[in-house]
Amino acid sequence: MSTPSTTPAPASTAIPAPAALARTLEEGMLAKATMPRGRMFLLSLTGGAYIALGFVFMVTSQQGMGDWPVGISKVIGGVAFSVGLGLVVVSGSDLFTGTTMTAMPWLSRRITTGQMLAHWGISIAGNLVGSLTVALLIFLAGTPSTNGSAWGLVVLTTTEAKVTHSWGQSFVLGILANLAVCLAVWVSIAGKTVADKVLAVAGPIALFVATGFEHSVANMFMLPLGLLVKNAEGAGFWQGEAITAAGVTKADFAAITAGHALWDNLVPVLLGNIVGGAVLVAAYFWAAYRRDEVTAAGTTAAPAADQASTGTRGRAS
Template sequence: MNASSPDPKTAAAATPPSTVALAPKQLAQTLEDGMYAKATAPLGRMFLQTLSGGAFIALGFVFMVTSQQGMGDWPIGIAKLLGGAVFSVGLGLVVISGSDLFTGTTMTLVPRLSKRITTGQMLKHWGISAGGNFLGALGVALLILFAGTHATNGSAWGLVVLNSTQAKLSYDWHQAFFLGILANFAVCLAVWAATAGKTVADKILAVAGPVALFVSTGFEHSVANMFMLPMGLLIKYTAGDAFWQGEAMRAAGKSVEDYASITVGSALWDNLIPVLLGNIVGGAVLVGAYFWSVYRRGDADLAKG
């Protein structure tokens, strides 16, 4: 190489990466490639990524619960907006870490529609993702319980959890289903937008708006509920007398009898099952199949031809 010629590696390193977002068609290809990689990952790595996915969403819910203590005197819209904004930390961590979140994983329908994976591969990935997310979220719930966080501030933290859990179990089955569709419609749009981001800041900002939208409006997210519902059950059945005698509980006039509707059966049938099914429709169909139809269908037909 001529001594005066620049080293290609040095020149490449000196050139700043482009911050221009991909065009929608390229973005659809990038999303499909990412979903393909997740669906075909080695099982051990796939499972570990699902554990952190559930744990990070649980941490987002922990932050949201913390933000809602003592907010009863605030305008309800502001209180809910604050809760939604801080909850977005959870999805931000998922996106930046490359963790596997069931609600986003529903978009592996995209490589399935392009015939890059089989239906069996897709469903296996969905099952591992949902199961791993549940274990990760439950692990955080247990850590919170053992840490005594639920009893902090005169049991105000736990009161928020119990009231939120009770509200989630009050929906009719069809209502929970449609709330699940809307939640994952927003979450998968957040993932779509984050895929376009080139920097950490881009990706975090991309998820913040859609997540704040769905949380503040009260849409239902199955993985978030894999933390909240077990947390409510753990508090109800294991917190003990000291918790129920906390200042916040006494001020609210609440006792364990007021939360009789919080049961394992209700958590499963009245919320997790319809919400999970709704999440599949919202993510796989309204986002995944939609963008595939707009940007990838022709390419898939050409590949078959």
């Protein structure tokens, strides 16, 4: 009589059906929106910091690319930037642009409007602190002056391009960016391994960065750093080889001001990101895959705030 094998069956590599992915996404967003707020803020810090690191890599990749075909150079920069979202996804960090998809459990009435908006606010605050911290560290490290100030020149030209969009253009670019980011998160859910998840985010993120769409959290890093480089770098930076070769001076970047950074970019981009994530991805997939299932299951009975006995309120505190 043979002995039954005790070797476990290999894990399935089959990609879940879209409806299953939608359920998984909603459960993940519910968990994020109802976690203790202290942990929510901590995970938001790294969400901002890791996206900032992705932008650091992107800037580094763009030095000396002036002689390359513009499309190729931008795609290279976009792939480099995707490292940031890969770190966010694998680490479980909280990124505001992805957080907009808590609209899914909100539509299913599993969280209240207050819970959703509180999560968004905490995520924005934590992302901002994390992004600013990396920007300050990069500045103090002297990175903008490296390679004859070529690194800082990329920061300045990138920042100038961002703050010279019209308000409406920034808003629409924000919609498009978070459409791509949230689709990247959607695809990454199907991944079974770290490699799967990293590869899943690379394409959509390279698409949005290479095309010039606008991401609010990335800009929480780039715009403050651009202001620091413009206003706080000394004569040595402005005499760098790359700056001299480009024939530019500080006066050429007069458009880089705090007012332009905030009103002409961060505000409209953030609002656009909400539309791109909450409406074009979260509400769309909820309507396509979750609405009928939720209605049939009768789970639209009461908001989480009215279900104190279930412990949901405790998880959100």
